[in-house]
Amino acid sequence: MILTPDPTPKPLDHLAECGEGDAPALVLREETLSYKDLRSRVAALASWLKQQVPGEGERVASWAAKGVLTCLLPLACARAGLVHVPVNPLLKHAQVAHILSDSGAKMLMGTAARLKTLEPGDVPDCCATIDEDAVWEAVGEHDSALGLSDASPDNLAAILYTSGSTGRPKGVMLSHANMWLGAVSVSDYLGLAADDVTLAVLPLSFDYGQNQLLSTWYAGGSVVPLDYLFPKDVAKACAKHKVTTLAAVPPLWVQLTEIEWPPEAVASMRRMTNSGGALTEELVRDLRAIFPQSRLFPMYGLTEAFRSTYLDPELVDSHPTSMGTAIPFAEILVIDDQGNVAEPDEEGELVHCGPLVAQGYWQDPERTAERFKPAPGASEYGGMAVWSGDRVKRDINGLLYFVGRRDAMIKSAGNRISPQEIEDAARATGLVAEAVALGVKDDRLGHAVHLVVRRMQGAENAEEMLPKALKHELPNFMLPQVIHWRETLPLNPNGKLDRTAIAREIGS
Template sequence: MKGSNLYRLLADNLNENADKVALYDARRSISYSELISEADVVARYLTSIGVGPGDRVVVHLRKSIEEVVAMFGAAKIGAVVANVHFQWTTEQLLYVAKDSGSSAIIVGKSAQKGLANRTLPEDVRGVLVFDNKFYLAGSQEDGSNQDKPEKAEEFNAAAEDLAMIIYTSGSTGMPKGVMLSHRNILIGAETVIEYLNLNRNDRLLSVLPYSFDAGLNQLTTMLMVGGSVVHQPVIMPAEIVKSIQAHEVTGFAGVPPLWNQIVRLLRKSPEALNSLRLITNTGGKIPIDILESMSETFPKVKIYLMYGLTEAFRSTYLLPEKFQKKLGAIGQPVPNSQVFVIKHGEGLAGPGEQGELVHAGPLVSLGYWRQPALTQKKIRPCPELIDVIGDTPVVYSGDIVRVDDDGDLWFVSRADDLIKTSGFRLSPTEVEDLVSLSGLVCDVVAFGVEDDDLGQIVHLAVTEADGFSSAALLTHCKKVMPGYMVPRHVCVWPGQMPRTASGKLDRTTIIANAQINS
């Protein structure tokens, strides 16, 4: 395995894989040696404006070779990378730059125009722009009048040092930064390599953003084994299928809305994907009707259902050989982790019981940037586990899961999403699964609405599939659901439902708008 820190993950490929293609873009590809060389250019520019070890650098670039170049240029000199999704606005970009106390911002030409007439946070020493090549804002665009050192000195960051800050949008408030050490990132890569059996011959299609922990992990695993990454910036199912075929992709990770679209496409227009040997899901549960079609859609492909937290990378995975028997389960702990299901005030949940998932071990992050109170609330010793792991801190996921007789875990709901109606506690996921069985909807979000008599009642937001009508859907629900679970209202969403930056359904926005239209 390669890498004593994030930068070494790339640089240690120089001897064995110098001429091998590391990354593929629509416009070009780049070898490991070329990637190292281009990262040095960014490192030199950052050094020239006084950026050094421990300083934060915001990266706001389209999914591309240049985005990776920027990240590893900053990592070379020991700076901390704060990668911001390309679709985030100027306001969000400035918020992250200020909150992180960043010394530099790396952006594309269009984002630089958005910053041109804005007051930058006081810690920002310069803006590095990419427009066919990198240059400092305010200098000539070919960089000819910009002094920079001939070579940037590499900083040998320690494993426990801060490497990255991943900003995540919660249901309330501004994005919060999750702090990842070099050790977190390296062990995260080793973990996924082990259970997916990744090797240097693998070529992963990268759809998920690098500002999302699962997307970042695709890159770091390939760097660690000396494999290749194919960037797929256009998230259209037909284009994804073409890329898999054109680049002979061996592995592909997606989120539920994307798998929904891809499976529906391939059911209508089957395509040979002979190179593909594994696919993975993260970021939520795939609708049950899509899960039932996946083995037929991908007959020779290993299907991994996974669960993870930004605060702890991966937590669990379901063995592919269990996929057909346990559609939708999230499985057992990944290597290098300790995952437990606790019943608050009682102890561990047993077979058939539910509780909150907590995660301990070396994958647990350093906490939240400049939010010690939130860190102490979310990452702390667990009283129910004192006799098991002592005072080792755990991440409290806020997710309710069920333990089956084999010890495999099943996602039930976010603890704060449970619908309380007629004395029952309903999982939105359970409602959504039963609705999906109708075949009448593409995407579905179930949520509770306050009711004077019942506490809450179930409402749905859906996008239409062929043959949809609200009456037909409610008829289906009455056949497959107990009375207290049957939705009282269906909001039909026009067009596609909004997604978060990581591609998951934006439940907060969807529910807020559906409630207005209910």
């Protein structure tokens, strides 16, 4: 029997009901919303959205920094019977155009400055655009409220776009149940409570970032959203708001260990959580030295299944490289190449089963079939499972250890990056004939993006022009740190670019 907290999911908007009325729910720069305020704002925004986009299950996108709109939209869309599509604010017009077209969004809400960067043809004819200030003006004039949703927990609630190892970003379909149970699970194993204060520094377009809000609200705590410029901004916010819970990815943790922390920021910190890449033993030691009283939760996650494992803080010092064990509502199996459960210390594929498994990729049955397959016969949950492509081992004590990825995904600064997306952008400039993007191990980033290219015949000043062209088309986190120019690129026996040889040559 798999031990879980309460497994009964509700419609996602019911999270607004979890906290006490006068308790702070959302602490913004210009205002603080109590749970009573949260409920009234969600009800008003949901009512306006339903009037603007009346079709059940229609998609509504947001492209803005953290603020009251981006924080409330997950609940408001759910209440209005709509599907929220949060777009990473770091993305640029080409990626946004793909997401709008692929999702079939009927509305895009964003900051005015971002909306102005969109080019002709980026926004489908069926998609209205409106800046976030105008949204709240319209909501105020609308003067109506929408009651709690009675939607089925299996209904689609959000589409989160994530890079794959090939092609453009794909939309992961998350139900109300996926997101509700994710909030319950994390709140349970972190031990969140109503007096907790979470500093939300991760993008709300990530499942890990969005769960900062949802798990804290499930516990009745308060969230402080922060878009920071410098690591010291994080420490200052922790001191100012007496933050108890901080989530980050390894590159940010590295930066945070290199600054001075005010005693009041350290004193309030109860727990720190990590995902998006493994913590090094050195980084664990540094965090321990700064936050000796805090509990450190290393975690491993998949957008396709929200989160899979966490390591008990009591085991971090003795097993610093372990991924830990399954989170509540997750069943994690290690399956060998013959399709059987792997023996202890035998390598196999990590397969995630249970109610956190997403509903597949939006309008992409081919890629859905590659990743979402029937659960192995040994599964207690059964149903569909996510076959991760990640190779892991489980030791005799049940602790999991990461071995490697089967695909070419680059993980840099906590971002999953598609090599093909970078390569396509490079070739589209007309400056290069061939391109291969690879991740090279980097102490600060996890992996640095390297781009190996062959110049297009007749392309003058390509070395100077390519970085500028890529900067216009790609978000900063996708830009290559190093571009290697070659007269020829090696081919494999099938006549394709030999990625293994190229990777070996540049030390990837």
